[in-house]
Every structure is written in C-alpha cells, then in structure tokens.
Amino acid sequence: xxxxxxxxxxxxxPPPDADFAQRVRESFALQGAMATLGAQLVTVxxxxxxxxxxxxxxxxxxxxxxxxxMLAAVLDTACGYAxxxxxxxxxxxxxxxxxxxxxxxxRGPLLHCEGRVTKxxxxxxxxxxxxxxxxxxxxxxRVATLSATLMCIxxxxxxxx
Amino acid sequence: xxxxxxxxxxxxxPPPDADFAQRVRESFALQGAMATLGAQLVTVxxxxxxxxxxxxxxxxxxxxxxxxxMLAAVLDTACGYAxxxxxxxxxxxxxxxxxxxxxxxxRGPLLHCEGRVTKxxxxxxxxxxxxxxxxxxxxxxRVATLSATLMCIxxxxxxxx
Amino acid sequence: xxxxxxxxxxxxxPPPDADFAQRVRESFALQGAMATLGAQLVTVxxxxxxxxxxxxxxxxxxxxxxxxxMLAAVLDTACGYAxxxxxxxxxxxxxxxxxxxxxxxxRGPLLHCEGRVTKxxxxxxxxxxxxxxxxxxxxxxRVATLSATLMCIxxxxxxxx
Amino acid sequence: xxxxxxxxxxxxxPPPDADFAQRVRESFALQGAMATLGAQLVTVxxxxxxxxxxxxxxxxxxxxxxxxxMLAAVLDTACGYAxxxxxxxxxxxxxxxxxxxxxxxxRGPLLHCEGRVTKxxxxxxxxxxxxxxxxxxxxxxRVATLSATLMCIxxxxxxxx
Numbered sequence: 001x002x003x004x005x006x007x008x009x010x011x012x013x014p015p016p017d018a019d020f021a022q023r024v025r026e027s028f029a030l031q032g033a034m035a036t037l038g039a040q041l042v043t044v045x046x047x048x049x050x051x052x053x054x055x056x057x058x059x060x061x062x063x064x065x066x067x068x069x070m071l072a073a074v075l076d077t078a079c080g081y082a083x084x085x086x087x088x089x090x091x092x093x094x095x096x097x098x099x100x101x102x103x104x105x106x107r108g109p110l111l112h113c114e115g116r117v118t119k120x121x122x123x124x125x126x127x128x129x130x131x132x133x134x135x136x137x138x139x140x141x142r143v144a145t146l147s148a149t150l151m152c153i154x155x156x157x158x159x160x161x
Numbered sequence: 162x163x164x165x166x167x168x169x170x171x172x173x174x175p176p177p178d179a180d181f182a183q184r185v186r187e188s189f190a191l192q193g194a195m196a197t198l199g200a201q202l203v204t205v206x207x208x209x210x211x212x213x214x215x216x217x218x219x220x221x222x223x224x225x226x227x228x229x230x231m232l233a234a235v236l237d238t239a240c241g242y243a244x245x246x247x248x249x250x251x252x253x254x255x256x257x258x259x260x261x262x263x264x265x266x267x268r269g270p271l272l273h274c275e276g277r278v279t280k281x282x283x284x285x286x287x288x289x290x291x292x293x294x295x296x297x298x299x300x301x302x303r304v305a306t307l308s309a310t311l312m313c314i315x316x317x318x319x320x321x322x
Numbered sequence: 323x324x325x326x327x328x329x330x331x332x333x334x335x336p337p338p339d340a341d342f343a344q345r346v347r348e349s350f351a352l353q354g355a356m357a358t359l360g361a362q363l364v365t366v367x368x369x370x371x372x373x374x375x376x377x378x379x380x381x382x383x384x385x386x387x388x389x390x391x392m393l394a395a396v397l398d399t400a401c402g403y404a405x406x407x408x409x410x411x412x413x414x415x416x417x418x419x420x421x422x423x424x425x426x427x428x429r430g431p432l433l434h435c436e437g438r439v440t441k442x443x444x445x446x447x448x449x450x451x452x453x454x455x456x457x458x459x460x461x462x463x464r465v466a467t468l469s470a471t472l473m474c475i476x477x478x479x480x481x482x483x
Numbered sequence: 484x485x486x487x488x489x490x491x492x493x494x495x496x497p498p499p500d501a502d503f504a505q506r507v508r509e510s511f512a513l514q515g516a517m518a519t520l521g522a523q524l525v526t527v528x529x530x531x532x533x534x535x536x537x538x539x540x541x542x543x544x545x546x547x548x549x550x551x552x553m554l555a556a557v558l559d560t561a562c563g564y565a566x567x568x569x570x571x572x573x574x575x576x577x578x579x580x581x582x583x584x585x586x587x588x589x590r591g592p593l594l595h596c597e598g599r600v601t602k603x604x605x606x607x608x609x610x611x612x613x614x615x616x617x618x619x620x621x622x623x624x625r626v627a628t629l630s631a632t633l634m635c636i637x638x639x640x641x642x643x644x
Contacts, residue, residue: 007462032221033228060193067194068256069237073230095229097632099260099421101448103441119425126423140329168623258471260582262609264602280586287584301490354543355550382515389516390578391556398552417551421582
C-alpha cells in the first residue's frame with residue numbers, strides 16, 4: 001500500500017548534567033500559573049516532559065470544555081521543559097513562539113500534555129507537543145498539537161530554568 | 162524614503178444583529194477560565210474586542226512574568242469574540258488554531274489584549290491579536306502578537322457564542 | 323527512564339473512493355508550480371503523501387540552500403493531498419493556513435517531503451509534514467516540520483482536488 | 484462605538500549602516516528562487532520591504548491561482564530582508580519559522596508582498612507580512628498574512644545577508 005520508509009533519525013544529545021529532572025521539578029514548582037490551573041508534572045525524561053491537567057470548571061470556556069488557551073499554556077510548558085532538559089544547568093529557556101491546532105473539544109477527565117524535542121540547537125530548540133484524553137472508544141484521542149520554538153538564554157541571572 | 166502605499170481595504174461587514182455586544186458579554190461571563198485569570202472584558206466593537214489582564218503571581222511563570230500561555234489564552238479569547246461579533250446570533254465560534262509570537266516579557270502592571278478581525282468569512286474567520294503594556298519610555302510596548310483561525314458553527318445546541 | 327506510554331490512536335477513516343490515488347496524481351500534474359520546482363509525486367497512500375524535491379540552483383536562496391519557501395510549498399502540497407485522499411471524490415481541498423519550522427539548511431541532494439493526516443474532519447482536516455535529507459552521518463536528517471489546516475470544499479466547480 | 488486607543492509604539496532602531504538597501508538588492512539578485520518565480524524587489528526601507536509577484540501559469544496550483552507556497556516564499560523573503568535592513572552589515576539572516584494564513588485566492592494580476600519588522604532584537608527579530616491584490620471593488624484585497632521569526636547570524640562566512 002505504501003513504500004514510506006521507517007526513519008531512524010540521529011538521537012538527541014544527552015542532558016549536559018545529571019540533575020536535569022531535579023531542576024525542572026524545582027522550576028515547575030515556582031510557576032504560579034501551573035498551580036492555578038491544577039497541572040501536575042508527571043514525567044521528566046531527556047527531551048521529553050509529560051504534564052497532566054484535570055478538567056475543571058475554573059479552567060473552562062463558555063461551553064464547559066477546557067479553554068484552548070489553558071491547554072496551550074500546559075503544552076507550551078511541557079515543550080519548554082523538554083527543551084530545558086538538554087540545556088546547560090545555568091541557562092534559562094524562553095518561548096519565542098508557538099502554534100497550536102485544536103483537534104477535539106477538551107472534555108477530560110484528564111488531559112495528558114506531552115512535549116518532545118524535535119531539534120536541539122545551541123541557541124534555538126524546536127519542540128512538538130501533543131495533548132490527548134481518553135476517547136469514547138477506549139483509545140487515546142488527540143485533543144491538540146503544538147509546535148514551539150524555544151531559546152536558550154545564558155548569562156542572565158533573571159532568566160533561569 | 163519609501164513608496165509603500167497607504168492601503169484602504171474594504172471595510173468589514175456589519176454585525177448581523179444589534180445585540181452582538183450583549184451576547185459577547187454574557188458568553189464571557191460564563192468562562193471560568195477568564196475569571197480565574199482575572200481578565201476583564203473592556204471593549205466590544207464590531208470586529209474588535211479588548212480584554213485587560215492585570216499581572217499577578219497566580220498567573221506567572223518561574224521568572225515572575227505573566228505566563229505566555231495565559232497571555233495566549235486571553236488573546237485567543239479576544240480574537241474569538243472579535244470574530245463572534247460578526248457571526249449570526251445563533252452561531253457558535255470555535256478556535257481552529259492560533260500562533261503566538263512573544264516579543265517582550267509580560268511585566269504588566271496591566272496587559273492590554275486586543276483582537277481584530279482581519280478577514281470575515283461564512284465558515285472561516287481570521288483574526289489578529291496584539292498584547293501590549295506600558296513601556297519604560299512611557300509608550301505602549303508590544304508584548305505579543307497572535308494570529309487565529311476561527312470557525313463559525315451553526316445548528317449545534319452545545320456550541321454557542 | 324520514562325513511563326511515557328505507547329499510544330494507539332484510532333485509525334484514520336478509509337478513503338471514500340477507490341480512485342483516490344489516481345485523482346491526486348491527476349491534480350498534481352495540473353500544478354505548474356510543482357513542475358517549475360522539479361518536485362515529483364512518489365507515494366499516495368490513505369492519509370499520507372510523499373513528494374521529493376531535488377536540490378537545484380533555480381530554487382535556491384542566497385546561500386545556495388533550497389529556499390525555505392520552496393520547501394514549504396512542497397510540504398504544503400504533500401499535506402493538502404494527504405488530506406485530499408480522505409475527502410469525497412467531488413470535493414476540493416484548500417489550505418487555510420500552515421506553519422513551518424526550519425530545522426537545518428536544505429542541502430539535498432534530495433529533499434523528501436511527507437504529509438500525514440493527523441485529524442480528518444468533515445470540514446477541517448489537520449495534517450503534519452516532515453522534510454528530511456541524507457545527513458552527514460548516513461542517517462536521515464530532519465530539515466523542516468510543517469503543520470497545516472485544510473478545508474474540504476464541496477459544490478464549487480472551480481475548486482476540485 | 485469604541486474606546487480602543489491609537490497606539491504610538493517606540494520607533495524601530497535605525498539601520499546600522501547606510502548601505503542597507505544596496506546589500507539587500509545584491510542578496511536578492513543571488514536568489515535563484517526569486518528569479519524562477521518572477522518576483523521583483525520594489526522597495527527597501529528601514530524595517531520594510533516590498534516585493535511584487537505577477538500571476539503566471541508556472542507558479543500556479545491546480546485551480547489556476549498562485550500556489551500558496553509560492554506566495555509564502557515571497558512573503559518570507561520580504562520579511563527576511565525587512566529584518567536584514569536593521570542587522571549589522573556583516574551578519575546573515577536565517578528564517579527560524581513562519582506561519583501563513585490564506586485569506587483569498589491569489590488571482591493577481593499582481594501580488595504585492597510586504598514585510599515589516601514588528602520587533603527588532605539582537606538575536607531574534609519578528610516580522611509580519613501582508614500580500615494583497617486589486618480586488619473586484621477597486622480596493623486592495625488582502626490575500627495572505629504571514630508572521631515570521633528571523634535569527635541574526637554573525638561570524639559565519641557561509642551565511643550572509
């Protein structure tokens with residue numbers, strides 16, 4: 001039916017320090033926004049971060065679904081920390097831009113928001129995010145995809161991981 | 162220095178009903194997410210909506226600035242309601258996608274988030290958003306730009322303005 | 323190291339007609355733009371299309387790499403036709419928007435440009451594109467990622483696949 | 484009807500050298516891709532560049548309109564050179580990403596493609612693009628909007644304006 005190949009890209013570079021997960025968890029704990037939303041940091045792996053967001057009325061839009069912007073905030077955070085795992089310990093990460101496509105209403109009850117590094121660069125890193133929920137058919141259902149450009153900032157005390 | 166012309170595009174179509182501002186305000190009041198953020202609906206004009214967001218710790222990221230995703234949520238909302246003003250009274254508006262560029266840290270104290278319709282279509286509307294704050298030089302400073310694709314939904318009771 | 327799950331999403335719907343590949347090939351042949359670029363349609367599968375683009379001076383930018391916009395044109399085309407395979411035979415497909423991230427200079431000698439449907443809807447389809455080339459290490463190297471929103475148009479004689 | 488303010492943002496920084504227009508014109512002349520499309524560089528002003536693209540069969544898609552990707556290539560080029568005017572003479576400019584929204588079929592006969600710098604930074608510059616054509620009502624008609632992230636590259640002989 002198809003001759004599209006299985007691709008084996010070069011693996012991502014390893015995190016430059018052993019404490020990458022610890023510093024991501026400490027930074028996440030500083031985010032008032034994530035606490036307000038009720039987001040929880042589940043997994044921190046090299047180049048990959050998973051955050052969950054339970055559906056709740058205080059983050060909903062007018063139809064009762066989770067607000068697309070709230071979902072975007074969590075996916076952006078997952079992508080930013082995914083990039084952060086591969087950056088030097090004394091660097092900071094800033095979001096340059098992101099784009100989100102909404103694929104299905106975010107009904108929950110739990111939104112899984114994962115960010116993965118697609119290309120790790122010295123200055124610019126590109127990460128892709130996916131949000132999914134339990135679908136009516138028992139399979140995971142895609143809710144949103146996001147692509148983000150992150151910048152590595154060094155030498156500034158006010159911008160850290 | 163330049164021969165770039167001043168362009169006079171065709172004006173947007175008028176809102177199809179006189180109550181466009183009222184229904185936007187009622188819908189905004191239903192959004193748990195906007196109340197949680199502390200966002201306030203300031204202006205509703207045909208094809209233009211302005212929402213303000215005060216800087217606060219509960220919507221900040223790890224550096225103390227307003228979280229880019231929270232700003233995106235408010236700009237997306239401004240764009241969605243700007244589109245909504247030009248749609249039939251019994252229709253609903255859904256965000257298909259948006260992209261945001263972050264231009265400066267969102268320090269506040271007040272973020273002005275405006276959405277404007279760029280192209281109003283029967284099914285698809287495109288709107289552009291701008292967030293700004295008072296800059297150190299006394300002028301407004303751009304904080305973020307956003308472009309959004311909105312879809313007009315009719316005939317579904319669960320999706321209204 | 324990670325507990326990120328393997329996800330098994332619901333499969334895409336099948337193409338509504340048996341001639342989906344034939345009509346994509348006929349439409350591709352009508353595109354002056356693709357002939358000008360030197361792009362070749364390689365694979366047409368349900369929800370997936372692969373086009374190749376050889377590096378050449380007439381599509382290069384000032385540094386000698388393939389122009390990002392030319393690559394975008396081919397990836398957009400791959401995504402549009404990937405969406406088209408799942409649409410009714412008498413429908414047309416229009417690009418609403420796309421976003422591209424450039425990951426590496428497009429050196430060639432051959433750019434592989436694949437589009438895949440991420441979410442197939444009645445009106446709106448979302449597809450993701452990937453361009454890659456042979457890297458210096460013998461592995462495929464990602465050159466660009468693209469996400470596109472496509473609209474299915476019916477009942478208009480001037481807009482067909 | 485509206486209390487939306489007229490905003491007076493801080494002006495862009497001036498070009499760092501007097502020869503900014505000359506180096507943009509020399510670089511444009513090196514682009515095989517722009518010659519292939521038939522694009523012409525019309526205006527180079529500080530932070531603003533205008534390129535025109537005549538409708539032609541060799542850049543069309545299957546419906547006879549100018550291919551969205553070709554339009555994107557020209558808008559991306561206009562944005563890149565708009566950014567380039569404000570960068571040091573020995574720097575190079577690379578496109579990190581762009582997003583385009585298609586607003587109307589690109590019928591021509593002439594597509595005006597303008598790029599303007601929205602935020603000029605030391606490393607990252609954001610520019611916005613607009614394409615328009617003569618509409619049926621005698622006014623200019625918007626065809627596409629684009630937002631781009633550009634990076635300033637220094638110290639590399641292979642990447643110049």
